[in-house]
Amino acid sequence: MALADLEVVLSIEESPDGSYFTLSDITGDYNAISNPGGWEIGLAPSNTYSREQIVDDADPVRIYIEYNGGTYYYQLDISNTDVLYSLEEGIDLSPSDLAYASGSEDELTGETEYPDGVYEFTFNIDTDYSSEPYTYTNDPTSEGFASIIIGEVIREALNYRIYLDYKSKDEILEKVRLLNNLYFSSQIGSTTAFSENLEQLQLLM
Amino acid sequence: MTEAQLTNTILSLKNQYLEANSTYINKIAIGSIITGDRQRESLKAVDIYLLILDYYSGIDSTVREDESPVTEEEILVIIAETTKLLNTFQSSYYAR
Numbered sequence: 001m002a003l004a005d006l007e008v009v010l011s012i013e014e015s016p017d018g019s020y021f022t023l024s025d026i027t028g029d030y031n032a033i034s035n036p037g038g039w040e041i042g043l044a045p046s047n048t049y050s051r052e053q054i055v056d057d058a059d060p061v062r063i064y065i066e067y068n069g070g071t072y073y074y075q076l077d078i079s080n081t082d083v084l085y086s087l088e089e090g091i092d093l094s095p096s097d098l099a100y101a102s103g104s105e106d107e108l109t110g111e112t113e114y115p116d117g118v119y120e121f122t123f124n125i126d127t128d129y130s131s132e133p134y135t136y137t138n139d140p141t142s143e144g145f146a147s148i149i150i151g152e153v154i155r156e157a158l159n160y161r162i163y164l165d166y167k168s169k170d171e172i173l174e175k176v177r178l179l180n181n182l183y184f185s186s187q188i189g190s191t192t193a194f195s196e197n198l199e200q201l202q203l204l205m
Numbered sequence: 206m207t208e209a210q211l212t213n214t215i216l217s218l219k220n221q222y223l224e225a226n227s228t229y230i231n232k233i234a235i236g237s238i239i240t241g242d243r244q245r246e247s248l249k250a251v252d253i254y255l256l257i258l259d260y261y262s263g264i265d266s267t268v269r270e271d272e273s274p275v276t277e278e279e280i281l282v283i284i285a286e287t288t289k290l291l292n293t294f295q296s297s298y299y300a301r
Contacts (some may be wrong), residue, residue, distance in 0.1 A: 013270050015275065016264045016268070016269075016272040016273050017272040017273075018272065033265075065265070134241065134249070151274030151275075153276070154256075154257055154274060154275060155274050155275060156259050156263055157253050157256070157257055158257065158275065158279055158283060160250055160253050160254075161250070161286070162246045162247060162249075162250050163291070163301075172253070173249065173253075176256065179256075
């Protein structure tokens with residue numbers, strides 16, 4: 001099944017105020033040697049799959065987001081290929097754009113900003129290409145985001161002066177240290193360390 | 206402040222900070238405790254200010270005005286504070 005060879009790769013960035021994610025498709029075009037999991041172009045794909053085929057099959061395409069035990073999704077409008085190609089430029093997703101699918105608690109839909117924490121993103125296509133039902137899901141992308149608390153710590157750090165009392169200075173320095181730990185956790189790809197340090201920071205605020 | 210001005214300012218401050226840091230390292234190496242302590246206080250503050258400036262300049266300029274938790278006015282204050290600290294950074298301090 002050609003669709004099984006597709007390897008969709010997503011890149012996600014958060015806005016500085018936590019009000020939206022910018023989600024981009026960085027999969028690239030198919031190349032037999034350098035990118036065998038890339039997108040084919042046009043119908044009747046030979047090796048992977050194409051955006052034109054998705055529109056032709058009228059498959060539901062969704063981006064699933066998992067946060068804190070809840071699953072949410074954004075369904076792409078695939079009446080034409082424009083939306084799928086525009087994913088390469090990036091689309092902005094606010095919590096109000098999402099629908100709640102399942103999980104312990106609905107914490108995102110209706111909110112104005114994304115809570116800080118670890119999120120998991122998957123790209124999902126339900127297709128009946130050649131009348132064979134098939135669900136494609138890419139390898140999940142896990143990312144930690146902390147725009148809200150970073151903004152709060154930075155705002156607090158604006159007040160740092162060398163003439164402050166030691167307690168006030170120590171408080172700011174400790175929060176900045178934990179902020180650096182979040183950055184280091186991201187660098188090494190540890191969601192455990194990220195969550196641990198985020199929780200510590202939230203307790204101090 | 207233009208993007209180029211912000212970038213150049215930050216680079217210049219970082220350059221001054223590293224020079225001051227080098228002076229501090231030399232003082233510590235010869236055991237100048239009083240001077241080292243005073244210099245370290247200034248350097249810690251400048252370090253925090255440079256973090257704030259890096260954070261601010263890292264936000265895309267097209268969305269900065271709407272989405273940044275810190276304003277340009279606040280950044281100008283921080284630049285002034287950083288400059289003041291680096292300009293008053295002494296190579297030696299004495300006990301009072």
